[in-house]
Amino acid sequence: MNTWKSIIKESDFSLQNLPFGIFSSNRRQPRVGVALGDEIIDLAALHDIGLLGDLEIKKSVLINSSLNDFIGLGRKATTKVRSILQQHLNYPKSELKDYPSLFVQQSNAKMHLPVKIGDYTDFYSSIDHARNVGKLFRDPKNALLPNWRHLPVAYHGRSSSIIVSGEDIIRPKGQLKQDENLSPVFGPTQRLDFELEMGFIIGKDSQMGSSITTAEAEDYIFGLVLVNDWSARDIQKWEYIPLGPFLGKNFATSISPWVIPLESLEPFRANGPKQAPAVLPYLQYKGKRSFDISLEVAIEAEGGEEEILCQVNFKSMYWNMSQQLAHHTINGCPVRVGDLMASGTISGKTRKTMGSLLEITQGGNKPIKLSNGTSRAFLQDYDKVIMRGKCAKKELRVGFGEVRGKILPANLF
């Protein structure tokens, strides 16, 4: 589908995409916007000129510091907004052309955290990641734990420290156990890492005590974002037995600002890996529930240039989002609009497809060389990490933009 707007062919934000986010600018307080090429369409301004038709959306839903109320209108309404935009942007004589103030340059806007996240769940759904980590920490011959192929393992993360792309990460401090035989010491983490993940945003509330089936799961998925689940490996290692990761993770999680609606991804559906042994009936599903999304991680050291560390595809995940949601609610746990569910680190088998430094450097033992001559076992202060995602099929492009973050030195006190 074409548009009279001039958008480069490779743009992440095509007419097929139309992702939603929260932006502000000098003259505009935080509000719902839609990315298109290098611009943002101001939905509140569109509402002002009466172009949201008979949707009867309250303006307070659009001039809002989160997408939650907008998402809460339901898929019928949000899909309608997309199709109104697609029609107008495709029609050469559209009246939108008369209203240049509907459009804001992305370079003049500030992006905000797109949703108010009630609960954040992090899965562990890449089989190669689970194997890579299992080999490092446990028996290399039995890298996968016994439950791994039977259920999508997950744990609860922290909502309060989820930030939007571009916000800096302060190196966390904590207890480090540097030697098996010594007492723990206190200090800044020496093993700061990234984790390449995808996340999905819940689009519909479920009821406590009821479960979402795999057949209906996608009705509850509003859209997807990129996630960098920053990790402090030394803090995590000392604390995580028996109740799981805590301070090693909850100092910061970054997400990309644009939520890519599930419907934008329709052309990129894919089959997931075969699951064996067969999963229990509540985890079985029909159809293509994986998505062909090319992902990459780049690092940019201070004064250096961006270098790609990892390229991997989201469709490689063993457990898909429908299964994750069916599992999460099988015990009656309710989900709410705005909840974030992340995939867990996305990795392949080979070094250049691994989504964390822990894996790439084999636990820090095989540092990587950067082009500026320095090397990295883990992240150093002022390193920037940038993650990107993109779907492509013939002429069709749907991109995720990026999630980026820079490491700042630990606070002294």
Added chain:
Amino acid sequence: MNTWKSIIKESDFSLQNLPFGIFSSNRRQPRVGVALGDEIIDLAALHDIGLLGDLEIKKSVLINSSLNDFIGLGRKATTKVRSILQQHLNYPKSELKDYPSLFVQQSNAKMHLPVKIGDYTDFYSSIDHARNVGKLFRDPKNALLPNWRHLPVAYHGRSSSIIVSGEDIIRPKGQLKQDENLSPVFGPTQRLDFELEMGFIIGKDSQMGSSITTAEAEDYIFGLVLVNDWSARDIQKWEYIPLGPFLGKNFATSISPWVIPLESLEPFRANGPKQAPAVLPYLQYKGKRSFDISLEVAIEAEGGEEEILCQVNFKSMYWNMSQQLAHHTINGCPVRVGDLMASGTISGKTRKTMGSLLEITQGGNKPIKLSNGTSRAFLQDYDKVIMRGKCAKKELRVGFGEVRGKILPANLF
């Protein structure tokens, strides 16, 4: 301190206590109330007659479905509300006597979840509980894990399934591994349990990247509630390695409706256990940071009577709330008004002081007899579990009311 209101001497809700909660009644939409004896003082009504003085509290803070905005006014304001109430209720000629509609019988009111909980953290801070469980699951000679005495172990729980006392619990379903050598099966949990815990509610936001010291920690604690952290032991056992408890816990957590302000508990400060080895400097503290609160758990089988299963004191906890908060934020993780931090199961060494059936029945191996002739390894459908807490010192009483919940059969589908 006495009041002209007639309150029985043993009432949980004395003039010293004055806990805050959210209630509604036939004629009153959800709003902030203060418990006193068998009644509730309607703060919005108090506001209407001008008795909240020069506090300039907006009425929308008081007619509200959560305490968050009220707590967010800050301790100075909430303490002032308490002292206005104490003065008026102590003064025999108080004008409050002219306004009977300020008072609502608790029996005519419905209590709501008192706070909107952003993040819920569950600690594991009772040394006897950690030992009791360690002996059941791991090496009895090394029941405590190596990190346990160095840091207050914790994990993130789920906010969306936190409910107020009185709401029923639907028996959760999930994957159960009944035999080491067999595949997991699907069904309702066979090992449903309670966990006796205390929780505290955060009263002040902290900034991301900064830490709360033990010296300032109590400024961030608004008040305390009773917590029943319902657990499905079979689901938990199969899922929890390596990322911790998930579906075994997140189907339901019940809290008591009245938040007991920290200042009500001043007379009941106590010393905690000696900690050895010495903890790292950021976990060291001065003064009495534990609280002398007598706790009990009762069970009431269908058609039976209440029977006490456990009596234990909160002051036995190895890690206190100030240490928990200092640890939680040492890595820069932010806390927000309304967050819930629970203690973990509170247990002693002996059978009658254990805060879960897992411990009381030694993993289900030694069922308890109930007076109606039936026995329990774990909870059965229609069992009610009731937890209570009380501080007493000479004539002074501060009680927590109760948290209760009844088990309903699993949903079939």
